Amino acid sequence: MTTTPTASDTASTETGRPGGLVGRLRGQLQQLLAFASLIIIVAFFAFASPHFFTTSNITSILVAATVTGILALGTTFVIITGGIDLSIGTGMILCGVMAGVFLTFWGWPLWAGVLGAILFGGLIGFVNGFNVAILKIPPFIATLATMLIAAGLALVISGTKPIYFKETPDFQAIMNLSIIPGMRFPLGVAIFILMMIIAAVLLSRTIFGRYTYSIGSNEAATALSGVNVNKWKIIIYTVSGLFVGVAGVLAASRLSSAQPTGGLGLELEAIAAVVIGGTSLSGGKGSIVGTVIGALIMAVLTNGLRIMSIPQEWQSVAVGTVILIAVYLDMLRRRGR
Amino acid sequence: MSMDEREPLLTIVGASKSFPGVKALQDVGLDVRHGEVLALVGENGAGKSTLMKLLSGIYTPDAGEFFLGGERLEITSPRQAQELGISIIHQEFNLAGDLTVAQNIFIGREPRRAGIFLSDRELNARAQQLFDRLGLALDPRQRVGELTVARQQMVEIAKALSFNAKVLIMDEPTAALNDLEVATLFDLIRRFTTPDTGVIYISHRMDELKVISDRITVLRDGRYIDTLDTDSTDMREVISLMVGREITGEARPQVTDAGTDVVLSVSGLSTKGVLSDVSFELCRGEILGFAGLMGAGRTEVARAIVGADPKSAGTIELAGKPVRIDSPAVAAKLGIGYLSEDRKAYGVLLERDVKENIVLSSLPEFTAALGFMKPAAIEAKASELVTALSIKTPSTSQLVKNLSGGNQQKVVIAKWLVKDCDVLIFDEPTRGIDVGAKDEIYALLNALAAQGKAIIMISSELPEVLRMSHRIAVMCEGRLTAILDNADATQENIMDYATRFSAEGTVMA
Numbered sequence: 001m002t003t004t005p006t007a008s009d010t011a012s013t014e015t016g017r018p019g020g021l022v023g024r025l026r027g028q029l030q031q032l033l034a035f036a037s038l039i040i041i042v043a044f045f046a047f048a049s050p051h052f053f054t055t056s057n058i059t060s061i062l063v064a065a066t067v068t069g070i071l072a073l074g075t076t077f078v079i080i081t082g083g084i085d086l087s088i089g090t091g092m093i094l095c096g097v098m099a100g101v102f103l104t105f106w107g108w109p110l111w112a113g114v115l116g117a118i119l120f121g122g123l124i125g126f127v128n129g130f131n132v133a134i135l136k137i138p139p140f141i142a143t144l145a146t147m148l149i150a151a152g153l154a155l156v157i158s159g160t161k162p163i164y165f166k167e168t169p170d171f172q173a174i175m176n177l178s179i180i181p182g183m184r185f186p187l188g189v190a191i192f193i194l195m196m197i198i199a200a201v202l203l204s205r206t207i208f209g210r211y212t213y214s215i216g217s218n219e220a221a222t223a224l225s226g227v228n229v230n231k232w233k234i235i236i237y238t239v240s241g242l243f244v245g246v247a248g249v250l251a252a253s254r255l256s257s258a259q260p261t262g263g264l265g266l267e268l269e270a271i272a273a274v275v276i277g278g279t280s281l282s283g284g285k286g287s288i289v290g291t292v293i294g295a296l297i298m299a300v301l302t303n304g305l306r307i308m309s310i311p312q313e314w315q316s317v318a319v320g321t322v323i324l325i326a327v328y329l330d331m332l333r334r335r336g337r
Numbered sequence: 338m339s340m341d342e343r344e345p346l347l348t349i350v351g352a353s354k355s356f357p358g359v360k361a362l363q364d365v366g367l368d369v370r371h372g373e374v375l376a377l378v379g380e381n382g383a384g385k386s387t388l389m390k391l392l393s394g395i396y397t398p399d400a401g402e403f404f405l406g407g408e409r410l411e412i413t414s415p416r417q418a419q420e421l422g423i424s425i426i427h428q429e430f431n432l433a434g435d436l437t438v439a440q441n442i443f444i445g446r447e448p449r450r451a452g453i454f455l456s457d458r459e460l461n462a463r464a465q466q467l468f469d470r471l472g473l474a475l476d477p478r479q480r481v482g483e484l485t486v487a488r489q490q491m492v493e494i495a496k497a498l499s500f501n502a503k504v505l506i507m508d509e510p511t512a513a514l515n516d517l518e519v520a521t522l523f524d525l526i527r528r529f530t531t532p533d534t535g536v537i538y539i540s541h542r543m544d545e546l547k548v549i550s551d552r553i554t555v556l557r558d559g560r561y562i563d564t565l566d567t568d569s570t571d572m573r574e575v576i577s578l579m580v581g582r583e584i585t586g587e588a589r590p591q592v593t594d595a596g597t598d599v600v601l602s603v604s605g606l607s608t609k610g611v612l613s614d615v616s617f618e619l620c621r622g623e624i625l626g627f628a629g630l631m632g633a634g635r636t637e638v639a640r641a642i643v644g645a646d647p648k649s650a651g652t653i654e655l656a657g658k659p660v661r662i663d664s665p666a667v668a669a670k671l672g673i674g675y676l677s678e679d680r681k682a683y684g685v686l687l688e689r690d691v692k693e694n695i696v697l698s699s700l701p702e703f704t705a706a707l708g709f710m711k712p713a714a715i716e717a718k719a720s721e722l723v724t725a726l727s728i729k730t731p732s733t734s735q736l737v738k739n740l741s742g743g744n745q746q747k748v749v750i751a752k753w754l755v756k757d758c759d760v761l762i763f764d765e766p767t768r769g770i771d772v773g774a775k776d777e778i779y780a781l782l783n784a785l786a787a788q789g790k791a792i793i794m795i796s797s798e799l800p801e802v803l804r805m806s807h808r809i810a811v812m813c814e815g816r817l818t819a820i821l822d823n824a825d826a827t828q829e830n831i832m833d834y835a836t837r838f839s840a841e842g843t844v845m846a
Contacts, residue, residue, distance in 0.1 A: 206453040214433045214444055221431035224395070226416025226445040284435035 045304035065299035071270035074243025082283025083139035087146035093263035095248025100163030100258035118245035125241015129234035158260040175253035200288040216283030352401030369535040376550035380771035384559040393425040394418035424497035425506040434482030439464035487518035515630035543572040600791040606651035626806030634815040643668035674753035678765035687738035692719035722751040743774025
C-alpha cells in the first residue's frame with residue numbers, strides 16, 4: 001500500500017465520518033453501471049432483431065450461460081484471493097467423464113454418480129489448492145499443469161470416446177427437465193440460479209468469503225492475524241472445484257453424454273466473465289453479482305450476434321473487444337475516485 | 338510515570354537468533370517495567386526487529402527465555418503472542434485494505450453463527466464499543482484502504498489493544514506521520530500505559546524518544562549495549578552508543594552560500610484538486626527545503642514539475658527559458674531528476690546489480706551499434722561513482738537488494754549523477770535510513786550543492802529541513818504559505834505556516 005497522500009485522504013478526514021453510506025452507495029453504483037451495460041446490450045439486440053427478446057431466446061441465453069456461468073462463479077473466489085485457475089475448463093470435462101464412469105461403467109445409482117462427479121471436482125480443486133498453498137507453486141503454473149492432466153485423463157479414462165448414460169436415462173433431466181408447466185424453463189437454469197445464491201451467500205456472509213477477500217487484499221497481514229492462510233486457500237480452491245463438478249454434470253447432462261474433449265478455452269471464457277464483472281485479477285476486490293452480470297453479457301453477446309447472422313468467426317472478436325472496453329472502463333472508474 | 342517495586346513486567350534473558358551467515362542477535366536481555374515506555378534503538382541491522390519478531394512469535398529463538406509478569410512464556414505464533422498479551426504494530430501495517438475497519442480488527446476471531454456465518458452488524462457494534470472505550474474517532478464500516486496512514490495506524494493500535502495487550506510493541510510508529518498525528522499517537526500511548534502495561538517503542542527519531550520514553554535500551558550489531566534513563570541522558574550519548582562513535586550534530590547548515598543565478602523558476606503551478614498557485618525560484622548551489630504536513634502537497638509539487646502528474650496551470654522556466662515538461666522522461670532529458678520517497682517502488686531495481694542500476698537511466702550513452710552494451714564503460718562509470726559516493730558494496734556486481742537502505746539511496750543518487758542533472762529533487766531522502774548513514778547522505782547533499790547543483794529537498798523531519806536547507810518553503814493544503822530564509826526559520830514558525838488552513842477544523846484529530 002503506498003502512503004502517498006492524496007486529496008481524497010484529506011477529503012475523507014474533513015468530512016469526519018464519511019461513513020459506510022457514501023462508500024456503499026459508490027459500491028452500488030459500480031454494480032449498477034455493470035448492470036446498465038448489460039441492459040444497453042440487451043436493448044440494442046432487442047431493437048436490432050425481433051427474434052431476440054422472446055421467451056424462448058431468453059431461455060436459450062440462460063441455458064448457454066449456465067455451464068460457463070457456474071465455472072465463473074466458482075473461480076471468482078480463486079481470483080479474489082489473487083490466484084487463477086486454468087484447470088476449470090478441462091476439469092469440468094473430466095468431471096463429466098467421471099459421471100459417465102460412475103453411472104454407466106460402474107452402475108452407481110443416479111444420485112451417487114452425480115454426487116461422485118461433483119466431489120471429484122472438489123478433489124481437482126483440492127489438488128490445485130494443495131499445490132498452490134503447501135508446495136507454493138504459482139497458481140498459473142499449478143493449474144496449467146492440472147489443466148493438461150485433466151484433459152489427458154478425460155481422454156484416457158473414456159477411451160477417447162463419448163460415454164452415453166444408457167443405465168441412467170434420467171441423467172439428461174438434470175439439465176433439461178422443464179420445471180415450469182407450459183414454458184421451457186429447464187432445471188439446469190434453476191440450478192444455475194441456486195448456485196448464484198450459494199456463491200453470493202458464501203462470499204458476503206460467511207467466514208469463507210471474509211478470508212477470501214482478506215487473503216487477496218493482504219495475505220501476509222491475514223497470516224499474521226492468526227488466520228491459517230494455507231488451510232483457507234485449499235478450501236477456496238476446493239470449493240471452486242465443487243462448482244466445476246456441478247458444471248461438469250450439467251454439461252454432460254445437456255448433451256446426454258460425457259464428451260471427453262471440448263473443455264479447453266472454457267476456463268478463459270469463465271475468467272473473462274469474472275473480469276468483465278469487475279473482479280480484479282490482482283485480488284481483494286470482486287463480487288458475485290458482477291460475475292453473474294459478466295457471464296450474462298458474454299452469453300447475450302454471443303447469442304445476439306448469432307441471431308443477427310453475424311458469422312461465428314466475428315463473435316470472439318466482439319467478445320474480446322468487450323473485455324478490453326469493460327476492463328478499461330472499470331479501471332477509469334476506479335482511478336476517477 | 339511511577340516505577341513500582343514489582344519485578345519487571347516483561348523480561349528477556351539471553352535471546353539469540355542466527356540466520357544463515359548472520360548472527361542477528363547474540364545473548365540479548367532487557368526488561369520492561371510496569372507502566373513505562375521503553376525505547377529500543379539501534380542502527381538498521383542492530384537486531385531490534387529480530388528481537389521484536391522473537392517476542393511476537395514470528396521467529397523462534399535459538400536460545401533465550403521470556404517472562405511476562407514473572408511467568409515464563411512459550412511463544413509459538415503471532416496469534417498466541419497476542420493472546421498472551423504481547424501485541425506488535427509493525428512499521429508496514431498488517432491490514433487488508435479492501436476490508437472495513439471492523440473486519441480488520443476482528444480478523445481471525447470473528448464471532449460466527451452456525452460455524453460459518455458472520456454478522457457485520459455485530460462486528461461493527463463491537464468495534465464501536467472498542468473505539469468509544471479508547472476515545473478513537475474511527476468509523477467501523479469504512480474501508481481501510483480509504484484511510485490516511487495515521488488513521489490506518491489507529492486501526493492497528495485499536496486491533497492490538499482489543500487483545501487486552503499488556504505489552505505493546507511499536508516499530509517506527511511515526512515514520513509516516515506528521516507532527517500533529519504524532520501528538521495524537523503519543524496521547525494514545527500515554528493513555529495506554531497504566532501500571533499494568535508497558536510499551537516497547539522502536540524509533541530512529543531521537544527528539545521523539547526524549548518526549549515519549551522513560552528509558553532507552555541500545556542495541557548494536559545484535560548485542561545489548563546499555564540502558565539509560567531518558568531524563569538524565571543526552572541524546573548525543575545515545576547516538577554515539579548506537580553507532581559506536583561520536584557524531585557531531587550540526588544544527589544549521591555549514592555550507593557555503595548559495596549562488597544567485599536562478600536555475601529553476603516555477604510560477605503559478607496548479608494541479609487539479611491539489612495544488613494551487615505555487616511559485617518559487619531555485620538557485621544554483623542552493624538547497625531549498627520543502628516542509629509541511631502529510632498531504633500538504635509537497636510530493637505533488639515535485640511530481641507536477643517533472644511531469645508525473647498533469648498540470649492545470651503554471652509555467653516552468655529552466656535557466657530563464659520556458660520549458661514544457663509532460664513526462665519524467667522529458668524532465669530527465671532537461672536535467673531535472675526526481676528521487677522518489679518510495680525508493681523500493683520507484684528508485685531501484687532490487688533484483689539487479691549496482692552497476693546496472695547506476696547506468697539505467699543513461700543506458701543509450703553506454704550502448705554501441707546494434708544495441709550492444711559496452712560493459713567496460715559501464716563498469717568504469719559505476720566504479721567511479723561507487724568510489725565518489727563511497728557506496729559500501731563488495732563490487733559493482735552486487736545485487737542492490739543486498740545493500741543497506743543508505744547505500745541503496747546512494748545508488749539512486751548515483752543514477753541521477755550519471756545523467757548529469759542540474760536540478761535534483763529529493764523526496765524524503767533519509768526515510769528508513771539509520772542515523773550514521775543519514776549523516777553521509779547529508780554530506781553528499783551538501784557536496785552536490787557545493788558543486789553547483791540546485792536541490793529541492795522534501796522532508797517531514799523539521800530538524801533535517803533546518804539543518805540542510807538554505808531556504809525553506811512551507812506548504813499547507815496545496816498552497817505555498819511561506820518561503821523562509823534559514824536564519825529566520827524555527828521549528829515553531831515552520832509549524833505555524835504549515836497549519837495555515839483556509840478553513841477552521843480541518844486538522845485531523
